[in-house]
Amino acid sequence: MMEVIIAALIAVCLMLIFTIMNMVSNMTDLRKQVHFISRNDTNKRITFYGKSRAFKSLAKDINDIIDSYREENEKIIKEDKEIKDTLTNMSHDIRTPLTSLKGYFELMGETDDPKEQEKCRSVIEERIESLSEILETMFLYTKVSNVNYKVELDPVDVSKVVLETMFSYYDDFVEKGQEVDVDVNEGLRIIASEQSLKRIMQNLIKNCLVHGNGDVKLELKPCDEGMVGISISNAMNPGENPDPDKVFDRFYKGDASRHNGSSGVGLSVVKKLVDSIGGDIKAEVKDRRFKISMKFKSI
16 A cells, blocks of 8 residues: 555656656746847747646737837837938928028128118028028927827817917918908817917918918817817918828928928928827818818817
């Protein structure tokens, strides 16, 4: 009887030893794979062909972490490339007003004619303003493109922000001879960032001033259930032919031959800002009118 018990204990011990050795082997194999993946640029994932459910689950969890890391890393690399491309392209836009500034400064120093000096001074002021706008846009685009960019969301009186921003450009529309039709429901509120909302409206209004021709229509009212809709549209300049599916892409220009000082990232910034405060945005072209429509959750 004792011999049978001893034999059984030996068998159990051997099974435990075998199990432990198998677990150690599996763990060693997983460790080697993780070590290789962590130190090499590879698309390899963890593989496990054993029968242990625990190790299969562990391998799956490790692969989930690897996939998540790669996805985040690819996103960072893509956004970093976009920012670098943005800075490279906008640096070319900066050279134009800089070169012009140098020429007009030299011209102003070479003439004693007060009228010519005033003309040069006027052009210099315009070029400095253009340069300032490009630099501000460059800074904002780089900021909102950062993967860690976050905004504080609070209740905002969207009616007040939209009206105040639009009326701040009243003189610009008058100077250009554009009429503005405003249809805004007062007292509407949304969860957003007031600063981001102002920048969104500023960029959309500037887009109308630069590319618009004729009247501008601004609407703000409840739309779908629990939503507030904002739209701004304008008649397009001759030669303008924007593609609604591409206007939010970086550097997209409806007319590649135009030279109006536009950097081509204004609407791209708008899209990123709208996304950051949880809104939706789309563009459409109909009957030679360009229209941007946005939706935000109301409160």
